[in-house]
Amino acid sequence: MKEVTLGIDIGGTNTVFGFVDKEGNCISDSSIPTNAHEEAELLFSRLFAKVKDMLAGLSGEYKMIGIGVGAPNANYYHGTVEQPPNLSWDIVNVLDIIKKYYDVPSAITNDANAAAIGEMQFGAAKGMKDFIVITLGTGLGSGIVVNGELVYGHDGFAGEIGHTIVDPAGRQCGCGRKGCLETYASASGIRRTVYELLCNSMEPSLLRKIPFEDLTSKMIYDAAVEGDKLALEAFDYTAKVLALKLVDAVAHTSPEAIILFGGLAAAGDLIFVPTKKYMEEFMLNIFKNKVKLIPSALTKGNTAVLGASALIWNELEKLKK
Amino acid sequence: MKEVTLGIDIGGTNTVFGFVDKEGNCISDSSIPTNAHEEAELLFSRLFAKVKDMLAGLSGEYKMIGIGVGAPNANYYHGTVEQPPNLSWDIVNVLDIIKKYYDVPSAITNDANAAAIGEMQFGAAKGMKDFIVITLGTGLGSGIVVNGELVYGHDGFAGEIGHTIVDPAGRQCGCGRKGCLETYASASGIRRTVYELLCNSMEPSLLRKIPFEDLTSKMIYDAAVEGDKLALEAFDYTAKVLALKLVDAVAHTSPEAIILFGGLAAAGDLIFVPTKKYMEEFMLNIFKNKVKLIPSALTKGNTAVLGASALIWNELEKLKK
Numbered sequence: 001m002k003e004v005t006l007g008i009d010i011g012g013t014n015t016v017f018g019f020v021d022k023e024g025n026c027i028s029d030s031s032i033p034t035n036a037h038e039e040a041e042l043l044f045s046r047l048f049a050k051v052k053d054m055l056a057g058l059s060g061e062y063k064m065i066g067i068g069v070g071a072p073n074a075n076y077y078h079g080t081v082e083q084p085p086n087l088s089w090d091i092v093n094v095l096d097i098i099k100k101y102y103d104v105p106s107a108i109t110n111d112a113n114a115a116a117i118g119e120m121q122f123g124a125a126k127g128m129k130d131f132i133v134i135t136l137g138t139g140l141g142s143g144i145v146v147n148g149e150l151v152y153g154h155d156g157f158a159g160e161i162g163h164t165i166v167d168p169a170g171r172q173c174g175c176g177r178k179g180c181l182e183t184y185a186s187a188s189g190i191r192r193t194v195y196e197l198l199c200n201s202m203e204p205s206l207l208r209k210i211p212f213e214d215l216t217s218k219m220i221y222d223a224a225v226e227g228d229k230l231a232l233e234a235f236d237y238t239a240k241v242l243a244l245k246l247v248d249a250v251a252h253t254s255p256e257a258i259i260l261f262g263g264l265a266a267a268g269d270l271i272f273v274p275t276k277k278y279m280e281e282f283m284l285n286i287f288k289n290k291v292k293l294i295p296s297a298l299t300k301g302n303t304a305v306l307g308a309s310a311l312i313w314n315e316l317e318k319l320k321k
Numbered sequence: 322m323k324e325v326t327l328g329i330d331i332g333g334t335n336t337v338f339g340f341v342d343k344e345g346n347c348i349s350d351s352s353i354p355t356n357a358h359e360e361a362e363l364l365f366s367r368l369f370a371k372v373k374d375m376l377a378g379l380s381g382e383y384k385m386i387g388i389g390v391g392a393p394n395a396n397y398y399h400g401t402v403e404q405p406p407n408l409s410w411d412i413v414n415v416l417d418i419i420k421k422y423y424d425v426p427s428a429i430t431n432d433a434n435a436a437a438i439g440e441m442q443f444g445a446a447k448g449m450k451d452f453i454v455i456t457l458g459t460g461l462g463s464g465i466v467v468n469g470e471l472v473y474g475h476d477g478f479a480g481e482i483g484h485t486i487v488d489p490a491g492r493q494c495g496c497g498r499k500g501c502l503e504t505y506a507s508a509s510g511i512r513r514t515v516y517e518l519l520c521n522s523m524e525p526s527l528l529r530k531i532p533f534e535d536l537t538s539k540m541i542y543d544a545a546v547e548g549d550k551l552a553l554e555a556f557d558y559t560a561k562v563l564a565l566k567l568v569d570a571v572a573h574t575s576p577e578a579i580i581l582f583g584g585l586a587a588a589g590d591l592i593f594v595p596t597k598k599y600m601e602e603f604m605l606n607i608f609k610n611k612v613k614l615i616p617s618a619l620t621k622g623n624t625a626v627l628g629a630s631a632l633i634w635n636e637l638e639k640l641k642k
Contacts, residue, residue, distance in 0.1 A: 130475040144573060146472050153467070153575020154451040155611060160572040163605045165565060175605055244486060251481040252465060252573045254474020284484045284496055290476060 001063040005316070006051060007309030009111060009302075010071040012036055012086030015047060016302055019054070019062060020309035024122030026301030027062065028054055040081070040092040048101045067098055067106040068312030070114035070304055075156040079108055085174075107315045111135070113150055113159060114307030115261055115298070116143025121310035124259050124297035131257045132249055133296075134161065134242075136264035136271075139174070140182035140189075146253055150314075162186070164245050185242035187217040187263050193234045194220055205230035221267050235270045242271075243278030250279075250287050257292035261303075265295060322384040326637070327372060328630030330432060330623075331392040333357055333407030336368060337623055340375070340383060341630035345443030347622030348383065349375055361402070361413040369422045388419055388427040389633030391435035391625055396477040400429055406495075428636045432456070434471055434480060435628030436582055436619070437464025442631035445580050445618035452578045453570055454617075455482065455563075457585035457592075460495075461503035461510075467574050471635075483507070485566050506563035508538040508584050514555045515541055526551035542588050556591045563592075564599030571600075571608050578613035582624075586616060 004019040004027055011034060018029025032046055055064060071094065072084040079095030081087075098106045109117075116133040119125040125133075129148040135141040140162030144151040151158045162182035163175055170179025171192060183189050194207055194215065206223045207215065207230060223231035246258055264271060276293045283291075298306050325340040325348055332355060339350025353367055376385060392415065393405040400416030402408075419427045430438075437454040440446040446454075450469040456462040461483030465472040472479045483503035484496055491500025492513060504510050515528055515536065527544045528536065528551060544552035567579055585592060597614045604612075619627050 128475075130479075146467050146474070147470060149468060151467050151574055154449075154577035155575055155608070157607050158451075158573065158575035160575075160605060160607075164569040164572050165603065168565060168603065177603070177605070244489060248485040248569060249573065251485050252479065252570065253472055254476055254479035254481075256475035282486065282489065282498070284481060284498065286478050286481075287476070 002061060003065045004062045005066040005068060005309045005312045006064055007305040007307070007312070008047065008067065008069045009114070009304030009308050010034060010043070010069065010081075010087075011304075012072075015043065016305055017047065017051065018302060018305040018309070019058070019064065020301070020306060022313060024300065024306060024310070026305060028058060029302055029305050030054060034087070036087050038088070040089050040094070041097060044097050044101070064102070064104060066104050066312035066316050067102060068114070068308040068310065068315075069094055069098075069106070069108040070111040070308040070311070071108060072110060074108045074110045076107065076109045076113070076152045077156040081108070105312065105315060105319065107312050109150070109152075109311055110141065111304060111307065112141030113143040113152075114311050115141075115296070115303065116145055117150055117314050118298050118303065118307035118310040119259055119296060120145060120148075121313055122298060122300075122306055124294050125257065128256050130253065131255045131259060132161070132253070133259045133261055134246070135262040136186055136260060137262040138187050140186045144249075144253055151253075161245065161249055164248065166241055166245065181241070181245045185238050185245075185264075190217050190220055190234055190238045190264065191215050193237050194230065197230050197233055197237070201230065201233075203230045203233075207231060217264055221270065224267075224270055235267065236274050238264075239271055239274035240278045243275050244282055246275070246279055247282040247284070250291055251284060254287065255291060257294055259294055259296055261296040261298075268295075323382060324386045325383045326387040326389060326630045326633045327385055328626040328628070328633070329368065329388065329390045330435070330625030330629050331355060331364070331390065331402075331408075332625070333393075336364065337626055338368065338372065339623060339626040339630070340379070340385065341622075341627060343634060345621060345627060345631070347626060349379060350623055350626050351375060355408070357408045359409070361410050361415070362418060365418050365422070385423070385425060387425050387633035387637050388423060389435070389629040389631065389636075390415055390419075390427070390429040391432040391629040391632070392429060393431060395429045395431045397428065397430045397434070397473045398477040402429070426633065426636060426640065428632050430471070430473075430632055431462065432625060432628065433462030434464040434473075435632050436462075436617070436624065437466055438471055438635050439619050439624065439628035439631040440580055440617060441466060441469075442634055443619060443621075443627055445615050446578065449577050451574060452576045452580060453482070453574070454580045454582055455567070456583040457507055457581060458583040459508055461507045465570075465574055472574075482566065482570055485569065487562055487566065502562070502566045506559050506566075506585075511538050511541055511555050511559045511585065512536050514558050515551070518551050518554055518558070522551065522554075524551045524554070528552060538585055542591065545588075545591055553591075556588065557595050559585075560592055560595035561599045564596050565603055567596070567600055568603040568605070571612055572605060575608065576612060578615055580615055580617055582617040582619070589616075
């Protein structure tokens with residue numbers, strides 16, 4: 001029987017899950033609606049009914065030896081999800097719930113940390129011991145790996161580079177403070193930057209006709225590809241602010257590589273080229289031209305499932321030692 | 322025979338060294354001039370002649386089982402000191418030189434990293450697994466500990482919080498860039514702040530009569546103790562900038578404590594009280610009121626010797642595992 005782990009990613013809208021082998025091949029995956037207003041117990045009841053069917057459908061060839069979970073506000077040490085922003089849960093011990101269904105090792109962390117372990121197990125960070133993953137989605141998440149281990153910190157919540165401060169008098173952030181990196185470098189941040197540029201400059205732009213609520217980072221990307229100067233400037237500014245804080249991150253943990261992941265990273269050269277340029281410009285001498293800036297390589301299958309599965313593969317390896 | 326290690330700290334002016342037991346008691350210590358213009362081989366020749374005498378003077382009661390070195394621009398992985406700012410050395414493999422004198426395990430790192438291991442072994446961080454040491458001297462050094470291990474990073478130079486950027490258009494830094502934290506939060510930084518305040522405000526001050534070159538952080542401390550408003554404002558501003566970047570550091574590695582060490586930290590409440598206040602003001606919600614801000618407890622004996630000795634005690638423990 002071939003061994004697989006179950007990776008589960010709990011999102012605000014959908015919960016995706018799948019079986020992944022030790023080489024990072026996703027054998028089978030699926031998703032169910034999360035139903036954010038519902039209690040956690042009900043989600044897992046629906047989820048594990050599906051999991052049971054899926055495992056049965058694999059005709060006895062595979063054995064599930066562990067379960068990894070990615071979820072917002074997850075605490076690795078306690079096995080809990082604590083007041084997640086998009087779900088109606090309070091503090092839920094997810095690993096205790098899982099034990100009611102399967103007697104296998106399990107682990108939980110947030111999606112950016114899971115992505116970092118995913119890159120280490122199956123992706124762009126294979127063989128690396130020191131690297132940082134930055135997820136550029138609606139917000140900015142991060143997972144920091146030092147000496148081959150994910151940094152959880154004293155309380156389990158380390159790796160919040162999205163909430164390092166660019167400007168204490170800057171843009172209002174969802175966290176209640178001002179000027180956090182994610183208010184600049186994220187899909188929502190680049191929209192805010194476009195609006196700042198629209199008011200500050202007189203440059204004509206395709207984007208002047210779009211109301212703020214309708215503007216997407218994809219529209220900004222499309223405009224930039226067509227050569228729209230203001231859209232290009234928005235990418236340049238986003239890259240500059242991101243680079244400034246990545247250089248700070250390098251000064252903390254001196255990674256071999258920084259891996260960009262998620263929607264905004266899909267803009268490719270438009271974000272990678274200026275970010276790399278500004279990074280080298282801002283970098284402390286001893287770190288100059290040492291740190292790679294590379295895209296995610298979690299491309300075979302659902303990245304969130306691969307990350308969650310990698311989390312538990314990593315724990316199973318630690319148990320063997 | 323009682324086991325001791327030799328701790329050596331190579332400074333620009335003096336090299337201090339001493340024998341330290343496993344409990345952090347300094348049995349004997351001394352110092353020699355570094356002679357910064359001299360080759361490294363000559364320094365170690367003079368040093369180990371003294372060490373031999375010192376060991377002989379301990380009348381056979383003690384056995385030296387390891388050597389730890391703190392030095393500027395030291396690379397833990399390579400055992401080297403690389404183009405140190407205050408010495409005429411180029412790239413010198415210090416551990417190779419040591420082997421010519423003693424066949425015991427040895428290790429080298431910079432003084433701030435050694436201080437961090439010192440706090441973990443003998444000082445304020447005993448029993449902690451995640452903490453940061455900040456040395457506030459002429460510059461700002463730092464040592465970051467994650468999961469009980471010092472963070473060296475991919476290239477051995479991690480932990481440069483003094484060179485995280487406060488303002489990319491800010492004060493000129495010795496590293497060739499602008500706006501690094503150490504240009505604000507250090508003994509030299511607070512002098513610059515006093516001069517900025519002297520020109521920007523009309524507040525009368527005891528410090529208005531002192532030329533920049535003669536001004537010391539001790540004078541600023543003395544003026545603040547006497548209630549000089551401008552000196553107090555300089556401490557407040559220093560604390561505010563320091564706190565802003567410490568909050569970023571917390572977002573990276575989520576430490577249990579931050580330990581302040583060195584000349585400026587000796588100002589006590591004048592620096593600790595406002596730094597703690599601003600830290601809590603700037604802190605991301607999930608970290609609020611969790612991170613201790615405490616003074617160094619490496620007070621029994623020469624701190625640099627204790628740090629360097631702790632480095633090798635820590636390595637010896639790892640070898641046992």
